Amino acid sequence: MTTNALKSKSSTSGQAGDKIFSGTALAAGVLILVTLFAVAIFLLIQALPTFVADPADISGGEGFFAYIWPIVIGTVIASAIAILIATPVGIGVALFISHFAPRKVAGPLGYVIDLLAAIPSVIYGAWGYMVLAPALVPAFEWLAANLGFIPIFAGPASQTGKTMLTAGIVLAVMVLPIITSLSREIFLQTPKLHEEAALALGATRWEMITTAVIPFARPGIISAVMLGLGRALGETMAVALVLSTGNLIPSLIKTGNQTIAAEIALNFPEAFGLRLAELIAAGLVLFMITLIVNMIARGIIARHKEFSGAN
Amino acid sequence: MSVMTANTQAAQPTPPSRKRNSLSKGKLPRWAVPATAAGAIIVGAAFSTLTGFSVATFAIYSAVLFVIAGTVLTSVVEGRRQGRNAMWTYLIYGAFLLALIPLASVLYTVLEKGLPGMNSHFLFSSMNGVTGAVDNQSVADGAPVIGGAYHALLGTLMITLWATLISVPVGMLTAVYLVEYGKNGVLAKAITFFVDVMTGIPSIVAGLFAAAFFGLLLGPNARMGIVAAVALSVLMIPTVVRSTEEMLKIVPNELREASYALGVRRWRTILKVVIPTAISGIASGVTLAIARVIGETAPILVTAGIASSINTNVFANWMSTLPTFIYYQILTPTSPTNIDPSVQRAWAAALLLILMVMALNLGARLIASLFAPKKGR
Numbered sequence: 259m260t261t262n263a264l265k266s267k268s269s270t271s272g273q274a275g276d277k278i279f280s281g282t283a284l285a286a287g288v289l290i291l292v293t294l295f296a297v298a299i300f301l302l303i304q305a306l307p308t309f310v311a312d313p314a315d316i317s318g319g320e321g322f323f324a325y326i327w328p329i330v331i332g333t334v335i336a337s338a339i340a341i342l343i344a345t346p347v348g349i350g351v352a353l354f355i356s357h358f359a360p361r362k363v364a365g366p367l368g369y370v371i372d373l374l375a376a377i378p379s380v381i382y383g384a385w386g387y388m389v390l391a392p393a394l395v396p397a398f399e400w401l402a403a404n405l406g407f408i409p410i411f412a413g414p415a416s417q418t419g420k421t422m423l424t425a426g427i428v429l430a431v432m433v434l435p436i437i438t439s440l441s442r443e444i445f446l447q448t449p450k451l452h453e454e455a456a457l458a459l460g461a462t463r464w465e466m467i468t469t470a471v472i473p474f475a476r477p478g479i480i481s482a483v484m485l486g487l488g489r490a491l492g493e494t495m496a497v498a499l500v501l502s503t504g505n506l507i508p509s510l511i512k513t514g515n516q517t518i519a520a521e522i523a524l525n526f527p528e529a530f531g532l533r534l535a536e537l538i539a540a541g542l543v544l545f546m547i548t549l550i551v552n553m554i555a556r557g558i559i560a561r562h563k564e565f566s567g568a569n
Numbered sequence: 570m571s572v573m574t575a576n577t578q579a580a581q582p583t584p585p586s587r588k589r590n591s592l593s594k595g596k597l598p599r600w601a602v603p604a605t606a607a608g609a610i611i612v613g614a615a616f617s618t619l620t621g622f623s624v625a626t627f628a629i630y631s632a633v634l635f636v637i638a639g640t641v642l643t644s645v646v647e648g649r650r651q652g653r654n655a656m657w658t659y660l661i662y663g664a665f666l667l668a669l670i671p672l673a674s675v676l677y678t679v680l681e682k683g684l685p686g687m688n689s690h691f692l693f694s695s696m697n698g699v700t701g702a703v704d705n706q707s708v709a710d711g712a713p714v715i716g717g718a719y720h721a722l723l724g725t726l727m728i729t730l731w732a733t734l735i736s737v738p739v740g741m742l743t744a745v746y747l748v749e750y751g752k753n754g755v756l757a758k759a760i761t762f763f764v765d766v767m768t769g770i771p772s773i774v775a776g777l778f779a780a781a782f783f784g785l786l787l788g789p790n791a792r793m794g795i796v797a798a799v800a801l802s803v804l805m806i807p808t809v810v811r812s813t814e815e816m817l818k819i820v821p822n823e824l825r826e827a828s829y830a831l832g833v834r835r836w837r838t839i840l841k842v843v844i845p846t847a848i849s850g851i852a853s854g855v856t857l858a859i860a861r862v863i864g865e866t867a868p869i870l871v872t873a874g875i876a877s878s879i880n881t882n883v884f885a886n887w888m889s890t891l892p893t894f895i896y897y898q899i900l901t902p903t904s905p906t907n908i909d910p911s912v913q914r915a916w917a918a919a920l921l922l923i924l925m926v927m928a929l930n931l932g933a934r935l936i937a938s939l940f941a942p943k944k945g946r
Binding site for chain 2: 273275276278279280282283284285286287288289290291293294296297300301303304346347348349350351353354355358359367370371373374376377378379380381382383384385387388389390393396397431434438462463464465467485488489491492493494495498499519522523526527537538541544545548549551552553555556
């Protein structure tokens with residue numbers, strides 16, 4: 259009888275504990291889902307005045323679409339420059355660490371590249387503002403003088419160097435470690451037998467990489483680039499500090515252009531009323547763009563995982 | 570290719586001479602690469618001097634010349650395939666060196682410009698009462714710069730602390746749910762997917778979310794430390810979930826089963842067996858997550874505003890953090906005519922911030938290695 263009583267007592271208390279604990283864990287998980295949807299909902303509610311307001315009251319006086327369009331294009335341009343620079347360099351660095359560097363130094367080198375990722379964005383912004391922008395002025399002048407016939411290099415070049423191209427280069431430095439560390443991991447997962455088979459057939463190291471490593475890693479590289487793109491699209495500080503903003507213009511070496519994130523950061527502290535709603539709406543647009551890019555990237559990774567058998 | 574045509578039968582008894590034998594025929598000698606590099610540097614310097622010498626043009630000319638000369642030389646002596654191999658090898662080494670330039674430049678800039686301003690006055694005084702006139706005066710007198718980042722340092726610590734207090738329980742419990750309870754259910758899959766998506770939320774959008782949320786609750790322009798902490802935890806939670814999840818997954822199932830066999834309840838097994846086994850990895854993951862958010866600027870900008878005096882109460886009034894301090898000191902110098910004191914303060918704060926981030930990163934590695942569970946073998 260006593261054992262029965264003990265048993266029932268301990269089991270009920272234990273069950274309660276189990277229920278409470280699993281309930282809390284479940285609640286935490288659900289909270290994350292709720293938060294993500296709340297991000298969308300709250301931004302939508304706060305942005306609503308923009309969509310119902312008289313178009314003449316929106317900045318620029320021609321409605322929200324005319325306001326957001328140029329800065330969406332600016333965001334895309336900045337990210338495109340960053341990705342065009344960071345992708346080849348990032349893949350090169352990843353290949354260097356995974357297949358070229360001596361085994362002993364490869365680990366520490368990977369850590370050095372990870373350091374690049376750890377540096378806060380505002381410091382990159384300050385560096386771009388004070389060091390990189392002035393240093394690039396001669397290069398911009400050269401571009402304007404020699405390649406000025408191409409619209410993107412049309413002069414006269416900015417004398418401060420605070421241009422779209424500078425911002426793009428700073429962004430490239432910031433997304434480089436993402437592309438590098440993700441593609442390095444994929445490169446290291448290449449089946450050793452494929453590599454050795456290629457080498458045994460007399461392939462040079464580069465031929466081994468093109469025939470064995472790259473085909474295996476292609477989906478991984480694509481998703482790494484997409485994740486880098488997501489970061490570049492949403493990066494604020496580098497652009498806010500480095501770019502002298504202005505209207506949308508094709509030339510990358512003149513003062514001008516603007517990105518969504520920088521537009522918000524530069525104007526939000528003083529904004530109120532409709533302007534506040536406008537900036538939140540701009541944030542919503544940015545959220546949607548990065549969400550789509552990231553979902554595509556994650557989708558590629560998830561599909562790749564099922565087929566490759568790697569993890 | 571020419572190696573193959575050479576006579577490879579030779580198992581000659583003659584002592585190995587320093588002369589090139591049949592096996593190394595058709596290969597570039599070892600000194601060829603350094604010699605090409607030296608030649609490229611000399612010619613590059615000459616070209617650069619012709620067009621007005623600068624380090625940048627010198628480096629670009631030399632590198633281009635070296636890659637072209639090395640490729641052509643290898644192609645001629647060793648064949649086209651080896652030539653391509655050599656070119657890509659040089660380009661990949663070049664990519665790595667190129668990636669080191671910004672890292673070295675950033676670290677050098679921060680040290681060079683940050684060290685002069687780094688002193689106890691900077692660390693332990695705020696910007697309270699420091700105006701443009703004060704800066705002008707100190708420049709005119711050649712006196713040390715007045716004003717520091719104490720308020721921003723406190724703000725950073727307070728906001729990051731609160732963000733950690735919010736995200737660690739939520740993140741860890743979610744990971745426990747995913748690994749121990751959810752398994753492969755629909756909900757667990759949805760959470761995993763959206764946690765991944767959350768990793769990619771732009772930091773400024775996280776800031777806007779917190780601002781919009783508290784704006785609805787407390788009226789527009791509700792800016793204070795806790796709003797910033799909520800914004801940071803939106804960025805921090807996914808990192809905590811991912812690292813905790815990875816760590817819980819590698820806890821051997823035998824440990825759980827042994828505990829169940831002793832009649833221990835599931836929740837006590839998780840709390841007393843599973844989490845203690847994984848705690849070193851979890852702690853290092855949390856430290857890395859803190860390192861990630863401590864340098865965030867954009868979300869603070871839209872949620873906590875700026876302040877020039879000390880505020881340790883996250884539930885009222887505006888707050889500064891080190892990143893926003895750097896941002897405003899550079900973008901809107903305290904004295905528009907004499908920007909040097911502001912620039913000095915900004916870089917000193919940047920140095921302080923980098924030191925904190927590096928310390929957190931190293932700390933994470935240290936925790937992971939010091940408290941790692943003993944391996945069986």
